[in-house]
Amino acid sequence: MNKDEMIQFYKEYEEKLSAYQTALETIAFDQATIAPKAGEDARNQASAMLHGELFSHMTNEHAMKVMDDLTKEDIEPILLKSIQQRLRSIRDIRILPKEVYVDYERTSSKTQSMWEKAKKANDYKLYEPYLIKLIEKKKNLLTYRKESLSDYEKLLDDFEEGMSIEKYEVFFQEIKTKLIPFIKEIQTKGKAIDTTPLEVLFPINKQTEFMKVLQSYMNYDSNYCYMGVSMHPFTTKLCDNDLRITTAYHEHALTSSIFSTIHEYGHALYSLQVDRKYAGSILMDNMSMGMQESQSRMLENCIGRTKAYWINNYKPLQNLFPEQLSNISFDDFIKMINASKPSLIRTEADELTYPLHILIRYEIEKAIFNDNINCEHLDELWADKYEEYLGVRPLNDAEGILQDIHWSVGEFGYFPTYALGSGFAAQFFKQMKQDIDVDDLLANNNFSAISEWLKENIHQYGSYLNANEILTKVTGHDFDPSIYTDYLINKYKEIYHI
Amino acid sequence: MNKDEMIQFYKEYEEKLSAYQTALETIAFDQATIAPKAGEDARNQASAMLHGELFSHMTNEHAMKVMDDLTKEDIEPILLKSIQQRLRSIRDIRILPKEVYVDYERTSSKTQSMWEKAKKANDYKLYEPYLIKLIEKKKNLLTYRKESLSDYEKLLDDFEEGMSIEKYEVFFQEIKTKLIPFIKEIQTKGKAIDTTPLEVLFPINKQTEFMKVLQSYMNYDSNYCYMGVSMHPFTTKLCDNDLRITTAYHEHALTSSIFSTIHEYGHALYSLQVDRKYAGSILMDNMSMGMQESQSRMLENCIGRTKAYWINNYKPLQNLFPEQLSNISFDDFIKMINASKPSLIRTEADELTYPLHILIRYEIEKAIFNDNINCEHLDELWADKYEEYLGVRPLNDAEGILQDIHWSVGEFGYFPTYALGSGFAAQFFKQMKQDIDVDDLLANNNFSAISEWLKENIHQYGSYLNANEILTKVTGHDFDPSIYTDYLINKYKEIYHI
Numbered sequence: 001m002n003k004d005e006m007i008q009f010y011k012e013y014e015e016k017l018s019a020y021q022t023a024l025e026t027i028a029f030d031q032a033t034i035a036p037k038a039g040e041d042a043r044n045q046a047s048a049m050l051h052g053e054l055f056s057h058m059t060n061e062h063a064m065k066v067m068d069d070l071t072k073e074d075i076e077p078i079l080l081k082s083i084q085q086r087l088r089s090i091r092d093i094r095i096l097p098k099e100v101y102v103d104y105e106r107t108s109s110k111t112q113s114m115w116e117k118a119k120k121a122n123d124y125k126l127y128e129p130y131l132i133k134l135i136e137k138k139k140n141l142l143t144y145r146k147e148s149l150s151d152y153e154k155l156l157d158d159f160e161e162g163m164s165i166e167k168y169e170v171f172f173q174e175i176k177t178k179l180i181p182f183i184k185e186i187q188t189k190g191k192a193i194d195t196t197p198l199e200v201l202f203p204i205n206k207q208t209e210f211m212k213v214l215q216s217y218m219n220y221d222s223n224y225c226y227m228g229v230s231m232h233p234f235t236t237k238l239c240d241n242d243l244r245i246t247t248a249y250h251e252h253a254l255t256s257s258i259f260s261t262i263h264e265y266g267h268a269l270y271s272l273q274v275d276r277k278y279a280g281s282i283l284m285d286n287m288s289m290g291m292q293e294s295q296s297r298m299l300e301n302c303i304g305r306t307k308a309y310w311i312n313n314y315k316p317l318q319n320l321f322p323e324q325l326s327n328i329s330f331d332d333f334i335k336m337i338n339a340s341k342p343s344l345i346r347t348e349a350d351e352l353t354y355p356l357h358i359l360i361r362y363e364i365e366k367a368i369f370n371d372n373i374n375c376e377h378l379d380e381l382w383a384d385k386y387e388e389y390l391g392v393r394p395l396n397d398a399e400g401i402l403q404d405i406h407w408s409v410g411e412f413g414y415f416p417t418y419a420l421g422s423g424f425a426a427q428f429f430k431q432m433k434q435d436i437d438v439d440d441l442l443a444n445n446n447f448s449a450i451s452e453w454l455k456e457n458i459h460q461y462g463s464y465l466n467a468n469e470i471l472t473k474v475t476g477h478d479f480d481p482s483i484y485t486d487y488l489i490n491k492y493k494e495i496y497h498i
Numbered sequence: 499m500n501k502d503e504m505i506q507f508y509k510e511y512e513e514k515l516s517a518y519q520t521a522l523e524t525i526a527f528d529q530a531t532i533a534p535k536a537g538e539d540a541r542n543q544a545s546a547m548l549h550g551e552l553f554s555h556m557t558n559e560h561a562m563k564v565m566d567d568l569t570k571e572d573i574e575p576i577l578l579k580s581i582q583q584r585l586r587s588i589r590d591i592r593i594l595p596k597e598v599y600v601d602y603e604r605t606s607s608k609t610q611s612m613w614e615k616a617k618k619a620n621d622y623k624l625y626e627p628y629l630i631k632l633i634e635k636k637k638n639l640l641t642y643r644k645e646s647l648s649d650y651e652k653l654l655d656d657f658e659e660g661m662s663i664e665k666y667e668v669f670f671q672e673i674k675t676k677l678i679p680f681i682k683e684i685q686t687k688g689k690a691i692d693t694t695p696l697e698v699l700f701p702i703n704k705q706t707e708f709m710k711v712l713q714s715y716m717n718y719d720s721n722y723c724y725m726g727v728s729m730h731p732f733t734t735k736l737c738d739n740d741l742r743i744t745t746a747y748h749e750h751a752l753t754s755s756i757f758s759t760i761h762e763y764g765h766a767l768y769s770l771q772v773d774r775k776y777a778g779s780i781l782m783d784n785m786s787m788g789m790q791e792s793q794s795r796m797l798e799n800c801i802g803r804t805k806a807y808w809i810n811n812y813k814p815l816q817n818l819f820p821e822q823l824s825n826i827s828f829d830d831f832i833k834m835i836n837a838s839k840p841s842l843i844r845t846e847a848d849e850l851t852y853p854l855h856i857l858i859r860y861e862i863e864k865a866i867f868n869d870n871i872n873c874e875h876l877d878e879l880w881a882d883k884y885e886e887y888l889g890v891r892p893l894n895d896a897e898g899i900l901q902d903i904h905w906s907v908g909e910f911g912y913f914p915t916y917a918l919g920s921g922f923a924a925q926f927f928k929q930m931k932q933d934i935d936v937d938d939l940l941a942n943n944n945f946s947a948i949s950e951w952l953k954e955n956i957h958q959y960g961s962y963l964n965a966n967e968i969l970t971k972v973t974g975h976d977f978d979p980s981i982y983t984d985y986l987i988n989k990y991k992e993i994y995h996i
Contacts, residue, residue, distance in 0.1 A: 019547035022540070023521035030524055030736075038721045039740025042520070046737055049517035053551075223536045238528075239544055242537025 003073050006066050010083065013063045014280060020054035022239045029236050029244050033228035059090055081464055082281035089282070092158070095144045104137050108410045115408030124379045124397040131407060132375045135368060138410055142369075152369035155413030159289045160420060162466050167479065168416060171423060172362055174481040175355045180389055182489055183353060186340060187391070190496030193339035197328055202254040206320045211247065211261055213316045218265060218447050225268055233260035235267035235296075240279060243268040254321075255337055259300050266299030267292060269451060273459035286463035289414065291470070293421020294428060295458065301351045301422070302429040302487075303450065305338050308442035338495050342390040344399045351422075352492050353390065358419035360385040361404075365412050424467060426484040428458065431475045501571050504564050508581065511561045512778060518552035520737045527734055527742050531726035557588055579962055580779035587780070590656070593642045602635050606908045613906030622877045622895035629905060630873045633866060636908055640867075650867035653911030657787045658918060660964050663864075665977065666914060669921060670860055672979040673853045678887055680987055681851060684838060685889070688994030691837035695826055700752040704818045709745065709759055711814045716763060716945050723766055731758035733765035733794075738777060741766040752819075753835055757798050764797030765790060767949060771957035784961035787912065789968070791919020792926060793956070799849045799920070800927040800985075801948065803836050806940035836993050840888040842897045849920075850990050851888060856917035858883040859902075863910050922965060924982040926956065929973045 001009065027047055035043065057063070067083050075083075093101060111130040118127035142151045149157065153165045211227070214220075220227075230246040237243050245264035247257045270292065271285070278284045303309055307330075314333055318325045325333070340350040346357040364381060367373045382401040387393040394400030406414050432438055432453055441449045457474045471479050499507065525545055533541065555561070565581050573581075591599060609628040616625035640649045647655065651663045709725070712718075718725075728744040735741050743762035745755045768790065769783070776782045801807055805828075812831055816823040823831070838848045844855040862879060865871045880899040885891040892898030904912050930936055930951055939947045955972045969977050 015543070016547060016551075019544040019551075022544035023525060023548055026528055027521060027524050030528060034724050034726075035736070036720060036722050036724050036740050039737050042738035043736070043740065045513070046517040046520035049514060050521055053517075222534060224534050226532050226534050228532075238533070238541070239537050240540035242534050242541065 001066065003070075003075070006070050006073070007075070007079065009063075009066050010070060010079075011280065013057070013060075013066075014082075014086070014282065016057055017054065018239070018280075020050060020057065023050055024054065025236050025238050029228070029238065032230040032232075032234070033246060059093055064090070064094060078278065078281065078283065078464065082278070082283050085282045085286050085463060088161075089286070092141070092145065096141065100141070100144075104141055104410075107134055107137050108408075111410075112405070112408045115402070115405065119398055119402045122396050122398045122402070124401055127402070127408070128376070128379075131378070134408075134410055135375055135412075138412060139369070150370050152366050152413065155365070155369060156416060157413075159414050159417050160467065161288060162468050163290070163420065163479075168362070171420065171479075171481040172359050172416075174485050175359050175419065176389075178485040179352070179355060179488065182492070183340070183342065183356070184391070185498060186352075186492060186496050187342070189498045192341075193335050193495075195336045195339050197324070198254045198336050199252050200324055201251055202321060202324060204249040204251060207249050207254065207257050210317055210320050211257065213313060214258065214261060217313060217445065218262075219451065220265065224272055225265075227261070233264050235264045235271075237271050237285060240284070241272075243271050254324075259304060259337075262304040263296045263300035266296035269299070269454065270295040270459050273451070273455040274462035275460045278462045278464060283462045283464050288463070288467055289417035290420035290424055291458075291463075291467050293418055294424035294467075295421075295454070297422050298425035298429055302425055303438070303442065305334075305351070306439065306442065307334050308439035310334060311443045312445055335495060338491075340492060340495075342392050344386065344392055344394050345403055347403075352488055355419040355422060356389050358415050360389060361415040362419075365415070369412065420467075423479065423481055423484040424471065426487040427471060427475055427480060430483055430487070431457075499564065501568075501573070504568050504571075505573070505577065507561075507564050508568060508577075509778065511555070511558075511564075512580075512584070512780065514555055515552065516737070516778075518548060518555065521548055522552065523734050523736050527726070527736065530728040530730075530732070531744060557591055562588070562592060576776065576779065576781065576962065580776070580781050583780050583784050583961060586659075587784070590639070590643065594639065598639070598642075602639055602908075605632055605635050606906075609908075610903070610906045613900070613903065617896055617900045620894050620896040620900070622899055625900070625906070626874070626877075629876070632906075632908055633873055633910075636910060637867070648868050650864050650911065653863070653867060654914060655911075657912050657915050658965065659786060660966050661788070661918065661977075666860070669918065669977075669979040670857050670914075672983050673857050673917065674887075676983040677850070677853060677986065680990070681838070681840065681854070682889070683996060684850075684990060684994050685840070687996045690839075691833050691993075693834045693837050695822070696752045696834050697750050698822055699749055700819060700822060702747040702749060705747050705752065705755050708815055708818055709755065711811060712756065712759060715811055715943065716760075717949065718763065722770055723763075725759070731762050733762045733769075735769050735783060738782070739770075741769050752822075757802060757835075760802040761794045761798035764794035767797070767952065768793040768957050771949070771953040772960035773958045776960045776962060781960045781962050786961070786965055787915035788918035788922055789956075789961075789965050791916055792922035792965075793919075793952070795920050796923035796927055800923055801936070801940065803832075803849070804937065804940065805832050806937035808832060809941045810943055833993060836989075838990060838993075840890050842884065842890055842892050843901055845901075850986055853917040853920060854887050856913050858887060859913040860917075863913070867910065921977065921979055921982040922969065924985040925969060925973055925978060928981055928985070929955075 024047060027043060027050075031040070031043055064087070067087050070083055071080065071087070096104075107130075111127070111134045114127045114130040118124060139151060142154050145154055147154060147157075150165065156163060156165060156168060215227070224241055225243045225245065228244060228246045229249065231248060233245070233247050235243065235245045245261070245268050247261045247264065249257045270287065274284050310330070310333065314330050318328075328336075338351070340352040342353050342356075343349055346354070349357050360382065363385065364378065367381075368375060368378075379397060379401045383394050386400070404415075406412075432450075435457075436449060436453055438450065441447070458470055461470060465473065468478055471477070522545060525541060525548075529538070529541055562585070565585055568581055569578065569585070594602075605628075609625070609632045612625045612628045616622060637649060640652050643652055645652060645655075648663065654661060654663060654666060713725070722739055723741045723743065726742060726744045727747065729746060731743070731745050733741065733743045743759070743766050745759045745762065747755045768785065772782050808828070808831065812828055816826075826834075836849070838850040840851050840854075841847055844852070847855050858880065861883065862876065865879075866873060866876075877895060877899045881892050884898070902913075904910075930948075933955075934947060934951055936948065939945070956968055959968060963971065966976055969975070
C-alpha cells in the first residue's frame with residue numbers, strides 16, 4: 001500500500017469502529033432508559049458479541065501495522081495525532097499475550113459480579129478475595145509495559161496523559177493541607193445550613209417541567225441532544241451530532257435532578273462544540289477524564305450554583321412549587337444549594353468535601369500499587385481514613401468500601417481524575433471571569449456567551465490538545481492546584497460567614 | 499468438522515446474526531422515536547456499515563457450506579427446519595454474481611431516493627424512468643432463479659411460502675366478484691355514517707392516558723414490551739423478550755392511535771407467545787408476512803372493532819373526553835369506528851374497502867411481471883383501476899401511484915400479503931368463535947383467554963409451521979377466501995342495515 005491507500009484504509013477502519021460504537025452506545029442508552037427488563041439477558045448477550053467484534057476490528061494486525069507505518073510517513077498533523085491516539089488506546093492490549101488478556105478479563109468480570117453480590121449483602125468479605133486477586137492480575141499486566149514509570153503512574157497515565165505523579169502529589173497535598181482544616185473550621189465555627197425545605201415532596205411531573213426551563217435557559221437544542229431518565233444520570237454520544245443525557249428524579253430531593261442535568265449538559269456541550277475539522281477521527285471524542293469532568297463540574301458548580309445563574313431561574317421554580325418554596329428567600333435557596341457537610345457517599349458529597357473522598361481513594365490506590373501494602377483489610381483502611389479526614393466513619397461496607405464499582409472492574413487510577421476535573425474547572429473559571437462578565441451574562445439570560453467562551457477556549461480542540469496544553473493556552477500557565485483550593489475556601493467563607 | 503462441531507458452529511452463527519439484528523433494530527427504533535435529527539447522517543452511515551457486516555456474516559461461504567452439509571445429516575427436526583429457513587432467507591443472494599447484486603442494490607437505493615423526491619414534488623414523471631429500470635433489473639435477478647415458476651410466482655413466494663398463484667387468483671377473484679358489487683350497494687343503499695364527531699379536537703395527553711386503559715385491558719406487560727411514539731406506527735423485536743410498538747397521535751383523529759395500538763399489539767403478542775423451545779433460532783421470528791398481518795388485523799378489526807371489546811372501554815374513553823363524547827351513544831360509536839367509504843389512500847382505508855387497494859396493486863404487479871406489459875404510464879393504469887373498482891380517481895400522483903414506498907425498494911409481491919392477512923384472520927376468527935365465547939370473554943375483561951387461545955392455536959409455533967399448516971391444524975382445512983368475504987359482507991350488512 002502506498003501512503004494514500006494507507007490513509008484510505010485507516011479512514012475506513014475508523015468508520016468501522018465508530019459504527020460499532022454507535023451500536024453499542026445505542027443499545028446501552030436504550031437499556032439504561034426504556035428497555036423492558038425481560039430482554040436484559042438477550043441484550044447483554046448481543047452487546048457482548050458486538051464488543052467482541054469491535055475488539056477484533058480494533059486490534060486487527062493489519063490495521064495496527066498500517067497505523068504504525070503511517071506514523072513514520074509525512075502526514076498532516078491532525079491525521080498524525082488521531083493515529084497516535086488510536087494507537088495509544090490499544091497500546092496496553094497489543095503488548096499482552098492473548099491468554100493473559102483473556103484471563104484478566106475473566107477475572108474482572110467475575111470480580112464485578114461478586115462486588116454486586118457483596119454490595120447487596122452489605123458484606124465486603126464476600127468480595128475481598130476477588131478484589132485481591134484482581135489487584136494481583138492488574139499488577140501482572142503492568143509488568144508488560146516497559147515505560148520507566150511506577151505501577152501507579154502507569155495507571156494514572158491511562159486516564160490522564162501527562163499528569164505525572166509529582167503533579168498529583170502537589171495537587172492532593174494542597175487538598176489535604178488546606179481543605180481538611182478548613183472543613184473542620186466550618187464544622188465548628190460556621191452556622192449549619194438547614195436543607196430540609198428542599199427535601200419535602202416535590203412531585204416529579206413538576207420537576208420534569210422545570211427541566212424545560214433550565215434547558216431553554218442554557219439553549220439546549222433538541223436537534224442535537226435528547227434527555228432521558230435513568231437510575232444513574234450519565235451522558236453518552238451515540239454518533240456525530242447526537243448527544244444523550246439522562247437525569248434521575250427523586251421526589252424528596254429537588255436539587256438532585258437539577259444539578260445532575262446541569263452537570264451532564266456540561267459533558268454534552270463539550271462534545272457538541274468540538275471543531276468539525278476533526279470529524280471522523282478519534283479526536284472528536286477522546287478528551288481526557290479530567291478534561292471531561294472539568295466541563296461538567298464547572299457548569300454544575302462554578303456556574304450552576306451561583307446567584308447569577310438563579311436570578312432568573314428561581315422565580316419559575318417557585319411558581320412550579322408555590323407551597324414548598326414561596327417562603328424560602330432567594331438568598332436562603334442559594335445557601336441551601338451550596339451547603340456543605342461531611343458525609344460517607346462520594347456521589348452525594350457537596351462541592352467542598354468531594355475532593356476528600358477522592359483523596360482517600362488516591363492514597364489507598366497509591367499504597368496498593370506503589371507501596372505494595374498487604375491488601376487484606378482495605379475496608380478498615382478506608383474507614384480509618386474517612387474518620388481521620390472527614391470525621392465520619394462508615395458503619396457498614398455498603399456505605400464504605402463497597403460504594404463504588406470502579407475497583408471491581410479494574411479501574412484503578414480513575415478516581416483522581418474526578419478531583420482533577422474540579423481543579424481544572426476552577427482554573428478555567430478564574431480565567432473566564434477575567435475575560436467576560438460571567439455574572440452579568442448569566443443574570444441577563446445570555447448563556448450563549450458562556451457557551452461561546454467555552455467553545456473558543458476549550459471545546460473546539462477536542463482531544464487535539466491535552467489538558468495541560470489547553471490550560472496553558474487559556475490561562476497562560478500549567479495546572480495550579482492552589483487556584484482550586486482558593487476558589488473553594490473563598491466561596492465557602494462567604495457562605496458560612498467565617 | 500463432525501456433526502456436533504457443525505451444530506455448535508451453526509449456533510454461534512445464529513447468535514452472531516442475532517447480535518447484529520439487535521444492534522440494527524435498536525438503532526432503527528431509536529431513530530424512529532427519539533433520536534435528535536442532526537445525527538441522522540452519522541447514524542445512517544453507522545447502520546449501513548453494520549448492515550454490510552451482517553450481510554458478510556450471513557453469506558459467509560463456510561457457514562453456508564456447514565448449513566448445506568447439516569441438512570444432509572440426521573439432525574432433529576427443529577434444527578433442520580431452522581437451517582432450511584436460514585438457507586431460504588439467503589437463497590436469492592447466494593445465486594447472484596456479486597456485481598449483479600451490488601448493481602441491483604445501487605439501483606434500488608437510487609430509486610428509493612427518487613421516489614422520495616417525486617412524492618414531495620407530487621410528480622410521478624421524475625421517478626418513472628427509475629422505477630422502470632428497477633423493474634428490468636428485478637426481472638434480470640429472477641432469471642438466476644431456476645424454480646419452474648413464473649416471475650411473479652417467484653416474487654409472491656418470497657413473501658408467502660406455499661401460496662401459489664392459483665390460490666392467489668381464487669382469493670382475488672373472490673374479492674373482486676363479491677366485494678366490488680357489495681361496496682357499490684352500500685354506497686347506494688346504505689345510510690352514510692357521519693364520523694365527524696371523532697374528528698374534533700382530542701388533546702394528545704388525554705389520548706396517551708387512554709392508551710393505558712387499553713394496555714391494561716389487553717394485559718400489556720411492560721417487562722416485555724415498550725410503547726413509543728413515531729410518525730408511522732410499527733412493531734419491532736429488538737431481542738428475545740423485548741418487543742417495541744409505536745403509535746402516532748393525531749389531535750383530530752381519535753381512532754388513529756387507538757386502532758394502530760391494537761394492531762401493533764397484535765404483532766407484538768405474536769412474537770412474545772412463540773414457544774421458547776425455538777429460542778436462538780430463526781423459527782422465533784420468521785413468520786410469514788401473511789401470518790404476521792393476520793394477527794395484527796384480527797386483533798384490530800375482528801376483535802378491536804366489536805361491541806364486546808368496547809363494552810368496558812367506551813366509558814373510560816367518554817370520561818376522558820366528556821365534551822367530545824358524552825352525546826355519542828355506544829351504538830353510534832361502534833358504527834363510527836366501522837364506517838366504510840371508498841378512498842384513495844391504502845393506509846387510511848377501512849376494513850371493507852382495504853382489500854380492493856390490494857387487488858389493484860396485485861393486478862398491476864402481475865401485469866408487469868407475468869404479462870410483461872409496457873411499464874410506461876403505470877400511473878394511469880393505477881388511476882383507471884381506482885376509478886373502476888372503488889369509484890374514486892386520484893387527482894394527483896401523491897394520492898395515486900406515489901403513495902407507497904414498496905415498489906421503489908423493489909418489494910414487488912409484498913402487497914398481496916396484506917390482504918391475505920385479513921383473509922387468514924377471518925378464518926382463524928371464525929374458529930376462535932366456535933372454540934370460545936369471544937364476546938363474553940371480551941365483555942368480561944377476560945382478554946387473557948383470547949391471548950391464550952392465540953398462543954395455543956397459532957403463536958406458539960413461530961415459523962416452525964407455515965400459514966397453511968397452521969390454518970389446517972386450527973380450522974381443519976386449507977385457506978378458504980370465502981370465509982373472509984362472508985365475514986365482511988355479514989358484518990357490513992348489519993352496520994349499514996342492508
